[in-house]
Amino acid sequence: MRVETSSPAGTERVGRSLGRLLREGDLVLLSGELGAGKTRFVKGLAAGAGVARAAEVVSPTFLRLEEYGDPPRVLRHVDAYRMAGGADLEALGGGDLQGAGGFMVIEWPEHVEEALPPDGLLLRFSHRGPRARRLDVTARGPRGRALLRALRAALRKGRG
Secondary structure, rough: OOEEOOOHHHHHHHHHHHOOOOOOOOEEEEOOOOOHHHHHHHHHHHHHEEEEEEHHHHOOOOOOOEEEEEEEEEEEEEEEOOOOHHHHHHHHHHHHHOOOEEEEEEEEEEEEEHHHOEEEEEEEEEEOOOEEEEEEEEEEHHHHHHHHHHHHHHHHHOOO
16 A cells, blocks of 8 residues: 655654554554654654654654553554664564553664564655655555555545
């Protein structure tokens, strides 16, 4: 599925739509060049999931991990940009990050591909102008396919 947004607020609205759909154990992978809107998307996702206000969400680039919310709903936001491979993700707690009561979003998943579970949703972000973005959304596994179908339906209904 391909989604075009014309502004950062539009990118955030798509994230909000997906956030409303997330449940325990879900994995969302965000790939794309610097400044393509990944963190802005996570702001919307966190708000839609009800775990944080958009203004509270920051890029975890230097921290590697930010957590938002409280059990039973916790968003674990990982930035793998400076990771050298799956071992770095495992050192953060890898498998535990998707654990009870939470869901995980990983920016720059290509840096830790070998450590990723096979099921989830992959979004590739690209610039389409100073403010416009294109999001190519791909399902990985059965839960990823379910999320993709639900997101497509939510966006068609205009819920953002």
